[in-house]
Amino acid sequence: MADENNLNYGEIRRLKVPLPFSLRYVNSYIIRDVPAEDADSADRYTVIDPGLHTSDAVQVWTETLEAWGIAFDQIRQILLTHYHPDHYGLAGWMQQQAGGVPVRLSRLGHEHAVRLWGDGHAEYANELRQLYLSHGLDVSLADLMVPHMNGFVPQVSPQPVITYMEEGEQLTFGGRTYNLLHTPGHAWGHLCFHDEAGKTIFCGDQVLPLITPNVSLLPGSDPNPLNSFMISLQDLEQLDVEQAYPGHRDPFRTWHERVRELLTHHEERLTYIEEHLIAPMTGYELCRLMFGESLTVHQLRFAMSETLAHLVYLRELKRVVESQTENGVTYFHRQPLY
Ligand SMILES: [Zn+2]
Numbered sequence: 001m002a003d004e005n006n007l008n009y010g011e012i013r014r015l016k017v018p019l020p021f022s023l024r025y026v027n028s029y030i031i032r033d034v035p036a037e038d039a040d041s042a043d044r045y046t047v048i049d050p051g052l053h054t055s056d057a058v059q060v061w062t063e064t065l066e067a068w069g070i071a072f073d074q075i076r077q078i079l080l081t082h083y084h085p086d087h088y089g090l091a092g093w094m095q096q097q098a099g100g101v102p103v104r105l106s107r108l109g110h111e112h113a114v115r116l117w118g119d120g121h122a123e124y125a126n127e128l129r130q131l132y133l134s135h136g137l138d139v140s141l142a143d144l145m146v147p148h149m150n151g152f153v154p155q156v157s158p159q160p161v162i163t164y165m166e167e168g169e170q171l172t173f174g175g176r177t178y179n180l181l182h183t184p185g186h187a188w189g190h191l192c193f194h195d196e197a198g199k200t201i202f203c204g205d206q207v208l209p210l211i212t213p214n215v216s217l218l219p220g221s222d223p224n225p226l227n228s229f230m231i232s233l234q235d236l237e238q239l240d241v242e243q244a245y246p247g248h249r250d251p252f253r254t255w256h257e258r259v260r261e262l263l264t265h266h267e268e269r270l271t272y273i274e275e276h277l278i279a280p281m282t283g284y285e286l287c288r289l290m291f292g293e294s295l296t297v298h299q300l301r302f303a304m305s306e307t308l309a310h311l312v313y314l315r316e317l318k319r320v321v322e323s324q325t326e327n328g329v330t331y332f333h334r335q336p337l338y
Helices: 055-068 091-097 107-117 121-134 139-143 145-150 225-237 255-276 283-291 297-316
Strands: 007-009 012-018 025-032 045-048 075-079 103-105 162-164 170-173 176-182 191-195 200-204 243-246 321-324 330-333
Touching: 012 055, 025 243, 075 091, 075 170, 091 103, 103 107, 107 121, 107 162, 121 139, 121 145, 121 297, 139 145, 145 297, 225 255, 225 297, 255 283, 255 297, 283 297, 283 330, 297 321, 297 330
Parallel strands: 045 075, 075 103, 103 162, 200 243
Antiparallel strands: 007 012, 012 025, 025 045, 170 176, 176 191, 191 200, 321 330
């Protein structure tokens, strides 16, 4: 059933699409185009981030659109802030329901989607396993990453046919014009849509209320994602925003305060890590220290990659030093050992 907490902001409606993990739901936005005054044709809609492909999500979409009196063929385009499965996964299904309408994503985002969910997915899962092994994760836990990653494939299938969109473009929907902003860090190729005149933003997972967006070091991706994340936040802090529509939790108005909180959170975490690296530690040892040991595979992946993102950031600033043992395991420490 559609959740009663779905909200309505003028032409913008928020739909909570269920997720089978601890985030619980992702926000999809359905935005009605403002019709010309003499128009007698049916309303047309833009969908942002349709969700993960599960039977529950399909049911919520089908029932909600019916309740709202919207047919799938009234959707004229689907926009994706980023390639993560909980945003991208249902796009192919919805594209088919809507009669092959454009699904738009950044080129970088699409490259990642193909690597993670297309033909290269088995190779990618193995690269992730190798990355974690090199940072001290136990073999038995690293092995779990392969079936875990492969398990997402049905939830992101069918793959949509993608039309690219990039920073610098403007998109008009719901009677408003949005600037596309490239905001990497949470995901490479992540885009935000900013309505400068209306002071609103669709910010995907780059800025979330109440929860801290995950920043992950991943194989073959952004070599310093936390640096990208912080730079993106500093840029976003300059925007005029009075209403933000995030990918999770509720739309919020405290934009500048929230951006500042996220920057402070990471600065504090970096200091914490630096202070604990008096003696050499692996990424996994530090991960356990920060996130504990009773994690699901899903949580462990986020925790490991988040820890590594911080370590790489500190290493690039020469605040910590990296060294390798003979068996290829990487250690980080505050002072050179020699
Ligand atoms: Zn995400």
